[in-house]
Amino acid sequence: MEDSAWDAGNAIIRSAHLERRHKVRPSRVTLEQAQELFKTCMPVRKKEEKQSADCLEQILAKPVYAAVTQPPFPRSAMDGFALRSRDICRADMQHPVTLEVTGCVCAGQKTELVLKPYQAVRIMTGSMIPEGADCVVKQEDAEWDERAVRIYHNAKPGENYCPAGEDFSAGDLLAEAGTLVDSYLLAAVTATGVRNLTVYKRLKAAVITTGDELQNTETPLQPGKIYDANGIWLCTRLREMDCEVVRYQTAGDDQNKIADEIREAWKEADLILTTGGVSVGEKDLLPGVIENLTGNVLFHGIQVKPGMPTMLSVVKGTPVLSLSGNPFAVEALFEVLAGGYLTDMEASRYLQKNQMKILKQTFVKTGKMKRIVKGRCDESGVYLPQIQKNGQLKNGIGSNCLVIFPEGERTYAEGEAVRVIRI
Numbered sequence: 029m030e031d032s033a034w035d036a037g038n039a040i041i042r043s044a045h046l047e048r049r050h051k052v053r054p055s056r057v058t059l060e061q062a063q064e065l066f067k068t069c070m071p072v073r074k075k076e077e078k079q080s081a082d083c084l085e086q087i088l089a090k091p092v093y094a095a096v097t098q099p100p101f102p103r104s105a106m107d108g109f110a111l112r113s114r115d116i117c118r119a120d121m122q123h124p125v126t127l128e129v130t131g132c133v134c135a136g137q138k139t140e141l142v143l144k145p146y147q148a149v150r151i152m153t154g155s156m157i158p159e160g161a162d163c164v165v166k167q168e169d170a171e172w173d174e175r176a177v178r179i180y181h182n183a184k185p186g187e188n189y190c191p192a193g194e195d196f197s198a199g200d201l202l203a204e205a206g207t208l209v210d211s212y213l214l215a216a217v218t219a220t221g222v223r224n225l226t227v228y229k230r231l232k233a234a235v236i237t238t239g240d241e242l243q244n245t246e247t248p249l250q251p252g253k254i255y256d257a258n259g260i261w262l263c264t265r266l267r268e269m270d271c272e273v274v275r276y277q278t279a280g281d282d283q284n285k286i287a288d289e290i291r292e293a294w295k296e297a298d299l300i301l302t303t304g305g306v307s308v309g310e311k312d313l314l315p316g317v318i319e320n321l322t323g324n325v326l327f328h329g330i331q332v333k334p335g336m337p338t339m340l341s342v343v344k345g346t347p348v349l350s351l352s353g354n355p356f357a358v359e360a361l362f363e364v365l366a367g368g369y370l371t372d373m374e375a376s377r378y379l380q381k382n383q384m385k386i387l388k389q390t391f392v393k394t395g396k397m398k399r400i401v402k403g404r405c406d407e408s409g410v411y412l413p414q415i416q417k418n419g420q421l422k423n424g425i426g427s428n429c430l431v432i433f434p435e436g437e438r439t440y441a442e443g444e445a446v447r448v449i450r451i
């Protein structure tokens with residue numbers, strides 16, 4: 029981690045300790061400071077070179093250049109006859125032109141035939157076009173036997189003729205670093221003869237959900253309990269963002285168990301995510317656990333709703349992002365902190381650009397703090413679910429963006445431009 033981030037983090041912690049001693053509420057960082065601190069404590073992404081088919085869904089760390097020209101030779105787009113267009117320029121249904129057939133070429137064959145005036149070569153789709161021919165007449169416009177062909181169509185130069193390099197030439201840039209490796213990219217790079225790709229190594233993440241109320245779905249719901257929605261969300265969202273989830277555990281409200289889980293996660297994870305237990309209640313154990321593990325707290329508290337009590341620490345060199353328990357606090361803060369970092373290097377699909385969108389309805393923003401809400405946007409603007417509570421999950425179904433409203437209470441009118449982050 030860079031010194032500046034440590035200094036910034038330590039300054040925040042010092043002031044937080046002072047404030048606590050004087051029984052004043054500790055200062056919270058701004059959302060922008062939290063984003064910066066998160067990025068600086070994350071490891072530099074490592075690269076790996078491996079067989080292209082094994083790189084699916086990873087992100088290119090090096091550009092890919094074509095090794096061979098595609099198609100490598102001029103080829104026919106139709107089954108028919110390769111010929112010289114000037115020989116048949118007056119041909120039509122009433123006045124066919126007869127040419128001598130000098131041979132036949134099928135796909136996969138090399139031909140050394142050279143066409144002379146008023147000659148044609150029988151040719152199949154994908155075959156090498158003989159020298160001298162500048163077009164192919166499809167067989168539906170011809171009548172033929174082994175020695176001669178009657179052409180009923182005045183094909184133009186280049187008709188059904190795919191020149192060498194029509195797709196790409198050796199040395200052409202096929203894909204920039206930052207492109208997501210998908211099946212289309214794999215088809216194109218394989219056609220160039222490229223066998224290996226260099227991609228960013230998948231980041232290894234561990235997820236620890238906390239809270240005695242959590243239960244898995246294997247048993248019927250017990251009184252006072254809820255199912256662990258945050259765990260599945262984090263695990264699947266991490267996978268969507270090209271991370272490997274190396275560990276996922278629920279640790280209850282047991283200080284020792286949470287600490288043990290963090291110790292286990294250290295062994296393999298580049299990033300540890302915890303949920304719940306970061307606020308001020310009796311069972312909000314994460315700050316104490318991190319202190320006992322002698323972790324460095326970079327911030328505890330962000331000037332934003334939801335996710336105000338979010339905490340970031342570094343324990344034995346591994347960043348631990350402790351998200352507050354409310355599902356939407358988990359989702360929103362993960363997206364704006366980790367999501368931005370994880371998708372930074374991916375140029376196309378996840379690009380987390382701030383966009384301005386037109387609000388399609390009135391929104392009454394209460395509270396002084398910056399506010400993040402779920403939304404669904406399209407070309408015309410952004411729509412917001414009617415009810416936005418931090419514990420709600422149903423309104424997340426079908427949402428595709430977050431809308432960030434600045435500090436201050438005010439009513440936003442339909443038609444106003446608002447800041448949107450695509451997710």
Ligand SMILES: Nc1nc2c(c(=O)[nH]1)N[C@H]1C(S)=C(S)[C@@H](COP(=O)(O)OP(=O)(O)OC[C@H]3O[C@@H](n4cnc5c(N)ncnc54)[C@H](O)[C@@H]3O)O[C@H]1N2
Pocket residue numbers: 237238239241242254255256257258259303304305306307308309312334335336337351352353354355357419
């Ligand atoms: N007296 C105060 N109380 C609270 C404050 C405060 O400033 N003073 N802050 C509130 C805010 S804001 C938030 S946010 C919450 C955050 O608390 P925690 O991060 O400690 O989270 P929990 O209390 O553990 O859980 C909050 C909520 O979310 C549910 N939850 C937790 N884990 C999961 C999960 N894995 N899946 C689904 N739902 C989960 C949990 O049951 C709670 O309902 O504190 C306020 N309190």
Ligand code: MOO
Pocket residue numbers: 332333334335336337352354357418
């Ligand atoms: O910060 Mo809490 O997530 O507002 O509800």
